[in-house]
Amino acid sequence: MTSFLLRRLGWMLITLWVVFTVSFFLMRSVPGGPYDTERALEPEIEANIKKKYRLDLPLTEQYYYNLGETLSGDLGVSMKKDYTTNRLVREALPVSAALGLLALALAFSIGLVAGVVSAVFRGTFADFALMSVATVGIALPNFVVAGFAIILFVFTLHWLPAAGWGSLDQLVLPALCLGAPYAAYVARIARTGMLDVLGQDHIRTARAKGVSPFSVVAKHALPTALLPVVSFLGPAVAGILTGSPVIEQIFAIPGLGWHFVQAAVDKDYPIAMGLVLLYTTLLYTMNLIVDLLYGVLDPRVEWK
Amino acid sequence: MPPRLALALAILALMIGGVIYVVKQGQLPPADFTFNNDTEVESLDPAVVTGQPEGRIIDELYEGLVRLGPKDREPIPGVAERWDISDDGLTYTFHLRHDAKWSDGSPVTAQDMVYSMRRFLDPLTYAEYAYQAWYLKNGRRYSRAARGVEPGDKVEVELLEQPEGALPFARGEVLRGELVRVDTDEGVDQETLDDPASFVDHRTFVVSIDGEERLFRVGDKVPAGAPDGAEPARQVLLDFSEVGFRAIDDYTVETVLESPTPYWLNLLGFYPLAPVNQTCVETHGPGQWTEVENIVTNGPFKLEFHRIRDRIRLRKNEHYWNRENVALETIDALAVQALTTSFNLFETGKVDWITKVTPLIARELFEADPPRPDFNPDAQFGTYFYAFNTSRKPFDDIRVRQALALALDRDEIVTTACAGELPALSMTPPGLPDYEAPECEPTNVQRARELLAEAGYPDGTGFPKIEILYNYEQQHQTIAELIRKQWRRNLGIDVATRNEEWGSYLSSQRQQKYDVVRRAWIGDYLDPNSMLDLWVTDGENNSTGWSSAEYDRLIQDAKAEPDAEKRLEMLAAAERILMEEVPILPIYYYVSRSMLKPYVYGWYNNLEDRHPLWPLSIRRDAPGPSDFMASKPVREITLKPRSTESAAP
Numbered sequence: 001m002t003s004f005l006l007r008r009l010g011w012m013l014i015t016l017w018v019v020f021t022v023s024f025f026l027m028r029s030v031p032g033g034p035y036d037t038e039r040a041l042e043p044e045i046e047a048n049i050k051k052k053y054r055l056d057l058p059l060t061e062q063y064y065y066n067l068g069e070t071l072s073g074d075l076g077v078s079m080k081k082d083y084t085t086n087r088l089v090r091e092a093l094p095v096s097a098a099l100g101l102l103a104l105a106l107a108f109s110i111g112l113v114a115g116v117v118s119a120v121f122r123g124t125f126a127d128f129a130l131m132s133v134a135t136v137g138i139a140l141p142n143f144v145v146a147g148f149a150i151i152l153f154v155f156t157l158h159w160l161p162a163a164g165w166g167s168l169d170q171l172v173l174p175a176l177c178l179g180a181p182y183a184a185y186v187a188r189i190a191r192t193g194m195l196d197v198l199g200q201d202h203i204r205t206a207r208a209k210g211v212s213p214f215s216v217v218a219k220h221a222l223p224t225a226l227l228p229v230v231s232f233l234g235p236a237v238a239g240i241l242t243g244s245p246v247i248e249q250i251f252a253i254p255g256l257g258w259h260f261v262q263a264a265v266d267k268d269y270p271i272a273m274g275l276v277l278l279y280t281t282l283l284y285t286m287n288l289i290v291d292l293l294y295g296v297l298d299p300r301v302e303w304k
Numbered sequence: 305m306p307p308r309l310a311l312a313l314a315i316l317a318l319m320i321g322g323v324i325y326v327v328k329q330g331q332l333p334p335a336d337f338t339f340n341n342d343t344e345v346e347s348l349d350p351a352v353v354t355g356q357p358e359g360r361i362i363d364e365l366y367e368g369l370v371r372l373g374p375k376d377r378e379p380i381p382g383v384a385e386r387w388d389i390s391d392d393g394l395t396y397t398f399h400l401r402h403d404a405k406w407s408d409g410s411p412v413t414a415q416d417m418v419y420s421m422r423r424f425l426d427p428l429t430y431a432e433y434a435y436q437a438w439y440l441k442n443g444r445r446y447s448r449a450a451r452g453v454e455p456g457d458k459v460e461v462e463l464l465e466q467p468e469g470a471l472p473f474a475r476g477e478v479l480r481g482e483l484v485r486v487d488t489d490e491g492v493d494q495e496t497l498d499d500p501a502s503f504v505d506h507r508t509f510v511v512s513i514d515g516e517e518r519l520f521r522v523g524d525k526v527p528a529g530a531p532d533g534a535e536p537a538r539q540v541l542l543d544f545s546e547v548g549f550r551a552i553d554d555y556t557v558e559t560v561l562e563s564p565t566p567y568w569l570n571l572l573g574f575y576p577l578a579p580v581n582q583t584c585v586e587t588h589g590p591g592q593w594t595e596v597e598n599i600v601t602n603g604p605f606k607l608e609f610h611r612i613r614d615r616i617r618l619r620k621n622e623h624y625w626n627r628e629n630v631a632l633e634t635i636d637a638l639a640v641q642a643l644t645t646s647f648n649l650f651e652t653g654k655v656d657w658i659t660k661v662t663p664l665i666a667r668e669l670f671e672a673d674p675p676r677p678d679f680n681p682d683a684q685f686g687t688y689f690y691a692f693n694t695s696r697k698p699f700d701d702i703r704v705r706q707a708l709a710l711a712l713d714r715d716e717i718v719t720t721a722c723a724g725e726l727p728a729l730s731m732t733p734p735g736l737p738d739y740e741a742p743e744c745e746p747t748n749v750q751r752a753r754e755l756l757a758e759a760g761y762p763d764g765t766g767f768p769k770i771e772i773l774y775n776y777e778q779q780h781q782t783i784a785e786l787i788r789k790q791w792r793r794n795l796g797i798d799v800a801t802r803n804e805e806w807g808s809y810l811s812s813q814r815q816q817k818y819d820v821v822r823r824a825w826i827g828d829y830l831d832p833n834s835m836l837d838l839w840v841t842d843g844e845n846n847s848t849g850w851s852s853a854e855y856d857r858l859i860q861d862a863k864a865e866p867d868a869e870k871r872l873e874m875l876a877a878a879e880r881i882l883m884e885e886v887p888i889l890p891i892y893y894y895v896s897r898s899m900l901k902p903y904v905y906g907w908y909n910n911l912e913d914r915h916p917l918w919p920l921s922i923r924r925d926a927p928g929p930s931d932f933m934a935s936k937p938v939r940e941i942t943l944k945p946r947s948t949e950s951a952a953p
Contacts, residue, residue, distance in 0.1 A: 031808050042844075043500030044427040044449055045434070052430070082347040082591050083612060091612050098326040101319050154652065162648035163640070165614055166330035171323075252640040252649070254614035267807060296308075 005288075012284045019280045020070065020273070024063055027269055034079040034267045053079055070277070076270030078263075085274035088259060093278075095165065096243035096255035102175040104233070104240055107182035112229065114183070115190025119198065119225075120217055130187065137184030146177040146250045163252040174251040178244055182236055189232050193225035223297050230297065234290035238283040242275070335617060335636035337904070337920060339657035340646045344613045344639045348594040350578040351424045351431040356659075356914075359575045361637055364618055364917050365601040366578035369398050369417065369557065370569050374919045375908045377830065379569035383412050383579070383602070384557070393564030393866050400555040405623040406581050407599075407606045414551035420579040421549045422446075426475075428539065433576040436828065439568055441548030441560045449541045450504045450522055458543035459483045461511055461520055464536055473589035476538050481513035483540075489529050509540045563864045566871070567831045574829065578603075604630045604918040613639045618917075631906075631921035647899075650678075656901045656922075657915075663779065666723035666897050677902045680933050681724050682909035683735050686826035686894035687835065689728070690772070690787070693816050694887050695849030698768060703759040705886045708820075709744055710752035711794035712787065718892050721782040728890035731825075731839075731882055732832040735911045739832050739872050744883040744890065749794045756795055764796030771800045774822035775809035783891070784822065814847050826894065830911055832875045833862065839882055850887030900932045909935045 035041065035049055050056040054065060069076060075085035114134065118127040137145075153160045153173060164170045197203060198221055206220045207213075243257025256275065263271035294301045341357045350362045363371075371382040384398035404412040424431050425446045438444040445452035453459050460478050467477040488497055489506040497506055504522035508531055511518055519534040521527065526534045548560030561568060571577065584600040585593050592598060596609050604626065605618035618635040620627065638655065640646045643662045649655040661669065661679075669679045692699040692708075699705055714727035730741035745751075753763070761767040772788060774780040781803065788799040804812060813821050827834035837843065840859050841851035858878035865871040882888070896913040906919035908931050 031811060033807070041432060042427070042434070042447065043503075044447065044451065045430055045432065047501045048427050049430050077591055080346055081344065082349070082594050084591075088612055094326045095330070098323040102323055105319070150648065154648065161654065162652045163645045164649065164654060166327070166332055168324070168327055171327060249642045250645055252638070252642070252645050254611060254639075258613065258641075265806070 008288050008291075012281070012288075015284060016277060016280055019276060020067065021063075023273055023276050024066065025059075027267070027272060028059060028062075030267065034269065066273070070273070075274035075277070078268050078271050080266045080268045080271075085270050088271065089256070089274065089278060092243070092254060092256040092259065093241075095253060096248075096257060097241045099171060099174055099178065099247075099253060099255060100237070100240035100243070102171060103179035104182065104237060105179075106175055107179035107186055107236075108229075108233070110179075111183040111186025112190050114187040115229075116194055116217065116222070116225075118187070119191045119194030122195065127191075131191070134184040134187040137180050138188070140181075141246075142177045142181055142244070143246050143250060145180050146173070146247065149173050149177055150250075163250070165253050170251075174247050174253055177250075178240065178247045182240070185232060185236075186229055189228050190225060193228045194221060197221045197225045226297055227294065230293050231290055234286040235283060238279065238286040241282055242279050330611075330614070332617075335634040336632045336922060337634075337657075337917070338636040338638065338655050339917075340640050340649065340655050340659065341616070341637040342639070342646075342659055343641050345616065347591075348599065348607065348610075349590075350575050350580065351420075351429050351433075353576070354432050357637075357639075359914065360917070361616055361618070362575040362578060363914075364603055364605040364635070365599075365607060366575070366580075366603045367404070367624075368572055368575075368578045369400075370573045372570065372573040372914070372916070374906060374916050375910065377570065377573075377910050377912050377914065379573050382573065383417070387569075393566075394561050396559045396561075396568065397552070398557040398559070400557065401625060402555060403625040404602060405625065406602050407621050407623055408581075408584075409623055410581075412579065412602050413554045414557045415554070416579050416582065417557050418549060418551045419582045421577070422544050422547075423580065423585070424577065425547065426541075428475075431576065433574075436571055436574060436576060437549075439561050439563075439565045439571065441562050442542060442546045443548070443562075445542045446544060446547050449539050450507070450509065451500060453483050453509075453540060453542050455483050455485050457483050458546055459509075459511060459540055460543045461509070461513075461540050462538040464524065464538055471583065471586035473593075474586040479511070479513050479518075480543055481511045481518075484510040484512050484517055486510070487531065491529075504540075508534055509537075511540070564866045565863075566868055567829045567833075570829050605635060608634070615639060630918050632917065635917055650899055650901075653901075656904055657907070658899050660897045661899060663721075663723035669899075670724060676899075677928070677933060678899050679897075680909060680935070681895045681897050682913075682935070683726070683733065683911060684826070684894040684896045684913045685733050685735070685830060685834075685911045686824060687728050687731055687733055688725070688822075688824045688891045688894065689731070690889040690891060691821050691823050691848045692887055692889070693818050693820070693849060695816060696819060698759065698761070698770075699819065701759050702885055703755045704761075705889075706745075707752040707755040707759065707795065708791060709886045709889050710748045710755065711791055712889065712891070713747050713790050713794075714891060715747075716790070717783055717786050720786060721779055722892060724895050724897070725892040726895070728893045729883075730890055731879060731888065732835045733827075733893040733911075736830060736832065738869075739876065741832070742876055742880040742883050744886055752795060756797075761797070764798075767795075767797045769798040769800060770819040771802050772820045772822070773802050773804065773809065773812060773818040775806050776803040780822050816847055816849055823888075824894075827912075832872070832879065833859070836875055836878055836882070839887070848887045850885070852881055852885065855881045898932075900930070902928055902930050902933065904932070905930055907932050 033055065035046065054062055077084045114130045118130040121127050150162060150173065154162045160173055161170050203216060203221055206216050242260070243255035245257040245261045247253065248255045248257045259271060260275050263275060341360055343357050345358045345361055346355065347353050347358065348361060348365065350366055353362070367382045369382055369384040370379040372378065373380050383400055383404045385401040386399050388397045400412070400414060406412060421437065423429050425434055425437055425443055427447055427449050434447045438447065458480065459482065460480050462478050463476040465476055466474055487508040487510065492506045496502060509520045511520060519531060520537040520540060521530050521534045522537055522539055524536060526536050550558055552558050579602065581600040584598060587593070588598045596607050599607050601607070604621060604624050606621040608617040608619040610616045616637040618637070620630055620633050624630065640649065643660065646655070646658045647661055647665055650658045669676050692705050694700055718725050718727050729743035729746060732739065732741040734741060756764065772784045774784050784801045788801055791797055791799050812818055825835060825838065837859050838845045839850065840846065840856045855878050858874045862871045862874040862878070865874060896909065900907055903922055903924045903926065905921050905923050905926065907915055
């Protein structure tokens with residue numbers, strides 16, 4: 001298992017390096033730069049700014065310099081704002097993660113229950129209704145869900161605040177809207193997984209020896225049926241932890257998602273690079289955890 | 305199973321605990337006054353920022369020699385308690401109050417003002433707004449560093465090393481002397497020598513210091529081709545003592561201007577010229593000194609904390625000289641970008657002031673019955689216009705430009721694509737006292753067709769296909785499409801539209817890679833010059849290729865004219881030329897669209913749409929109307945009902 005982990009970590013470093021290199025050259029191949037302003041800058045000031053951020057150096061030199069800095073753990077200072085990438089991640093990642101965890105917990109529990117129920121009662125009205133809702137949930141973009149949720153819960157029922165950050169009730173709507181599409185996916189995947197398992201021999205055996213229907217589903221079928229859900233959750237966690245630009249915008253949540261978009265729009269190279277690397281790391285780590293979980297859930301899997 | 309279950313439960317508990325912890329971290333008692341500042345501020349260093357959101361915070365954190373009142377933005381005493389102006393309008397003497405203090409309790413002195421102005425003009429500060437201080441004698445030359453000095457000038461040479469005992473981020477040691485000559489390296493062609501970006505790379509500056517001639521190269525090290533004995537220097541600049549900004553004693557500052565500038569006091573109240581604390585800046589360095597634990601300011605409020613993209617909290621500064629007249633104890637500036645979210649927060653009472661609403665919502669608010677007690681749009685000092693690339697055919701022909709201008713139906717544009725904006729016929733928006741902007745001719749399709757025929761394109765035959773360039777935004781697109789239809793309908797010409805992302809759009813505009821481009825300009829100060837000096841020949845922001853010697857002369861002469869009335873006449877004459885030759889095509893004037901809770905007093909509509917927070921007070925039991933609602937708009941704004949899309953032929 002140790003060698004498995006070490007090998008995966010090695011691959012992770014290589015992946016990060018490739019991502020770094022590709023992003024670096026892609027970002028700089030876009031016309032314009034971080035200092036595009038409506039007013040023309042004085043040549044002196046522009047030259048000084050370029051010097052300050054080493055934008056006057058040849059691209060390869062910039063590349064090696066940035067690579068060195070990144071390796072030393074310094075993700076650099078924003079070219080547009082007064083903060084460092086490190087501070088940004090420190091402040092915004094916990095916010096995105098908290099919201100993301102809540103959304104995921106919601107998505108996982110609702111989705112799983114719905115999926116299992118519709119698999120067990122396959123072909124009934126409950127199955128049909130649940131899967132229709134799930135299909136709609138996947139199809140509807142979350143800003144639409146958010147719009148309806150705000151009209152209903154904020155302006156009609158007056159139950160929840162419209163937006164903001166700092167209390168638990170402000171988290172409910174964004175977590176719901178963020179989690180809804182994931183819940184729908186989880187429901188569909190769990191149903192398919194469950195249906196697969198329910199047809200297998202060991203389930204028939206369990207039934208034959210008189211195990212209660214609940215026990216059959218919960219104890220014998222569920223762990224195996226969970227496998228596809230777990231492999232879906234890996235990347236989903238990485239995506240959800242780094243925030244959703246849309247939900248963060250609508251609910252004024254100071255998370256990371258917005259910075260992904262804004263850094264690209266602003267051509268704020270250090271922030272954009274830092275966030276891309278962060279996302280890569282998270283995605284890779286989550287996939288690794290998923291692989292490890294496979295071993296826990298399915299005794300047939302071995303880590304090699 | 306139980307151990308696994310226990311583990312799962314433990315992880316679950318940990319997750320819930322984590323979520324609650326993170327949320328608790330964000331919990332706050334509400335501030336006395338909360339407003340939406342629209343976005344995350346770029347910096348709290350007044351010298352380096354240019355945006356309105358930054359200005360709103362900096363206006364409260366810092367105080368310049370003068371500050372601008374809430375109502376008409378008139379200059380009122382700030383750090384200076386009074387000032388004298390010389391008869392020729394060139395020399396201003398400011399007498400500083402003795403009780404002005406920094407937030408660390410130390411006094412604000414004339415030296416602080418000089419330090420801040422020098423720093424502001426220094427090209428290594430990267431102050432985009434530095435040109436706002438170029439009205440000072442030699443201010444521009446100082447900002448141009450090595451390009452601003454000539455042999456015989458008194459110069460300062462900033463070395464790479466700092467003087468002994470200096471603070472960590474102080475500038476390098478400064479040597480003062482006289483520039484003897486500038487040598488250029490041999491074998492370098494003229495083009496490279498003239499390129500402003502590499503100006504210093506091939507020049508040696510010979511400076512006489514204490515009678516001794518020394519050679520300096522600007523840069524981290526002396527390049528190989530440089531003459532022997534050259535020393536590296538960070539920069540060579542005009543000696544700051546040559547700049548018209550000096551301290552006479554600890555509490556007196558004198559400014560000397562290049563030419564009489566009637567709006568100089570207003571500029572001094574403009575936030576980029578606010579003073580900064582030398583000790584603070586030089587101890588912590590760029591990017592760090594504005595952090596909450598380091599920052600030292602001198603305004604009515606101080607920074608309590610700054611959470612990225614959430615909020616900035618300001619607290620009343622107990623060292624501020626005029627603290628008795630500051631009613632609010634705390635202010636929250638939110639960084640909510642989505643306009644709909646901002647409006648939702650206002651509607652649910654979480655926010656007391658939002659600076660704008662979407663056109664769609666504005667339309668609803670206009671028609672609200674009963675009328676809204678928190679919405680009172682007013683004229684603003686900005687113009688939305690189209691510019692022609694006059695270096696391209698057919699726009700080099702004045703008749704073509706005039707024809708296109710005459711064929712424009714502004715009423716259709718403002719009623720379809722806008723919400724309360726007024727059709728514009730001049731570059732300078734109305735509302736300035738004593739200035740009546742000359743207007744271009746209103747819509748006249750008949751005349752437009754005649755002009756186009758005169759130019760050789762009867763009924764649009766032979767007219768090349770032209771293209772409207774805009775940066776992508778819904779409203780720009782709607783307007784571009786409308787104008788395309790109007791020109792096609794009225795003149796029979798073929799028009800295309802092209803949108804670009806902001807960065808590409810700007811570079812296309814600068815490099816004149818367009819036929820017609822959408823632009824807008826918000827005046828920096830309330831004077832026609834702010835809108836008109838853009839269009840001088842080769843002006844940095846002209847980028848139309850248009851040039852008129854007479855126009856240049858009028859703008860230049862107006863700058864030197866001491867008589868206020870004559871000066872405005874000259875500017876009007878210049879604008880008349882602009883509106884006759886129409887290198888630009890005014891479309892609409894901006895309006896402010898703030899919403900403010902009726903219990904907020906001390907907030908006034910004004911042409912600049914800038915609203916200081918220190919005069920605000922919350923009076924929930926006051927009968928009203930508030931100062932915002934009581935103020936009559938400069939002009940009545942009537943919104944016509946959305947016309948059904950007029951079918952294009």
